[in-house]
Amino acid sequence: MFYNACMSVQILSEYLEYLEIEKGLSTNTVNAYRRDLSDFLEFCNCELNLVSRSHLNSYIFKLREKKYSPTSVARKIASLRGFYKWLCANEICTSNPTLTLEQPKLPQKLPKVMTIEEIESILNQNLTIEQKVIVELLYGCGLRVSELANLEISNIDINAKYLQCLGKGSKERIVPLGKKAISALKNYLPQRDYLIIKFHINSKQLLINENGRLVTRQDIYNFISEQGKKIHKHISPHTLRHSFATHLLENGADLRIVQELLGHSDVSTTQLYTHISKKRLKEVYFAINS
Numbered sequence: 001m002f003y004n005a006c007m008s009v010q011i012l013s014e015y016l017e018y019l020e021i022e023k024g025l026s027t028n029t030v031n032a033y034r035r036d037l038s039d040f041l042e043f044c045n046c047e048l049n050l051v052s053r054s055h056l057n058s059y060i061f062k063l064r065e066k067k068y069s070p071t072s073v074a075r076k077i078a079s080l081r082g083f084y085k086w087l088c089a090n091e092i093c094t095s096n097p098t099l100t101l102e103q104p105k106l107p108q109k110l111p112k113v114m115t116i117e118e119i120e121s122i123l124n125q126n127l128t129i130e131q132k133v134i135v136e137l138l139y140g141c142g143l144r145v146s147e148l149a150n151l152e153i154s155n156i157d158i159n160a161k162y163l164q165c166l167g168k169g170s171k172e173r174i175v176p177l178g179k180k181a182i183s184a185l186k187n188y189l190p191q192r193d194y195l196i197i198k199f200h201i202n203s204k205q206l207l208i209n210e211n212g213r214l215v216t217r218q219d220i221y222n223f224i225s226e227q228g229k230k231i232h233k234h235i236s237p238h239t240l241r242h243s244f245a246t247h248l249l250e251n252g253a254d255l256r257i258v259q260e261l262l263g264h265s266d267v268s269t270t271q272l273y274t275h276i277s278k279k280r281l282k283e284v285y286f287a288i289n290s
Contacts, residue, residue, distance in 0.1 A: 008041050008048055015086055024170035028146070036079040049093045056080070056097055070104040077101055114235065114243045122227045129191055130209055132184045134220055135227075137163075138237050140181040142244035142262055144168075145237035149217045152204040153192070158182055167263035175261055245273045 016034055019025045025033075041048075043062065044055050063073050080098050087093040119139055123132065137143050143151070147165040155164045161177045177185070192208055195201065199212030207215035220237055228235035241262070248258050259270040 011048060011087070011092060012037055012041065012083075015083055018086065026146070026168060026170070029168075032075070033079050033082075036076045037083055040076070040080060048087060051097055053097050053100070056101060060101075074103050077103055112233075112235065112239050112242065113246045114233070114239060116247065118231050118233065119240070119243065121231050125227065125230060128210060129184075129188045130207060130215070131223060133181075133188045134207070134215075134223065135240070136178075136181040136184040138220075138224070138240035139244050140178045141175045142241045143175070144241060144263075145217050145220050148237070149205075149207070149215065149220060151206045153206050154204060156185065156206065158185060165263075169265070171263060171265075173260065173263045242273070245270065249273050 012034075015037075016030055019033060020027070020030050040059055043059050044051055046055070060073060060077070063076065068076075077098070081101065084093065084096045084098045088096050119135075123135055127135070134148065137148055137151070138145070141163065143165060144167065147167060151163070151165060156177075157163070158177070161182060162174050163177055164172060164174055166172055192206070195208050195210070195212050201208060201212060201214075203214055205214050209215055209219070224235060224237050224240070228239075245258055245262055248261070249255070255267065255270055258273070259267050262270060264270045
């Protein structure tokens with residue numbers, strides 16, 4: 001049994017390496033796969049080639065007993081499917097027990113969206129120069145929080161009015177910079193140069209706070225969450241990204257262009273924002289005519 005467990009761990013390690021190097025998945029995504037698959041291997045406690053549909057059914061039942069959300073269960077099933085597809089392709093397993101697994105039906109939740117007035121209200125707060133850049137790049141460029149946290153100074157070309165960011169799956173994309181984002185960056189960059197010299201910082205990262213510390217994903221989350229409290233709304237950095245996409249579509253932007261700007265590989269993901277626009281249109285209509 002000890003030998004089998006060691007073999008399973010080694011095979012899982014090879015699969016995770018494949019996801020990271022060959023598939024180009026981010027560290028966060030690979031770690032999510034690691035957690036999901038390690039949990040499953042611990043539950044089954046048998047050779048990978050001996051895992052049956054009954055093992056899978058028992059595992060999913062256990063997840064539901066533990067009150068995992070349908071979204072979490074669906075993610076874990078997707079992790080198992082990908083793993084067993086790779087195991088069979090590499091002839092580690094002779095059959096794939098996940099083939100007939102059904103995904104739980106997920107309720108389609110529309111993401112939260114802020115109004116333009118709420119965005120302006122945040123920008124009118126007593127923000128630091130660096131904080132204004134954070135808001136302008138999350139909202140004005142629709143960046144993911146990890147994309148913003150990892151953005152380097154060389155990724156920005158103010159003269160050409162665009163930035164280059166590395167999205168999911170290590171996919172690069174070009175995003176135009178609007179006037180407000182450019183203005184915020186022009187105010188911030190001299191301060192960044194000063195901080196680099198003052199604190200002897202050897203980093204290409206764009207965002208550095210006033211204390212000379214590199215800004216992390218968690219710093220950005222905490223900052224946006226605090227701003228949400230000021231406008232009495234629970235928001236995250238992704239809320240600004242959702243708002244960016246929705247406001248573009250509401251103002252006549254082409255769906256395919258918004259897809260490119262967001263870095264979505266599938267247009268159906270972007271299409272969700274058209275439902276938000278219709279929902280908001282109804283809310284405005286009934287507010288006026290009630």
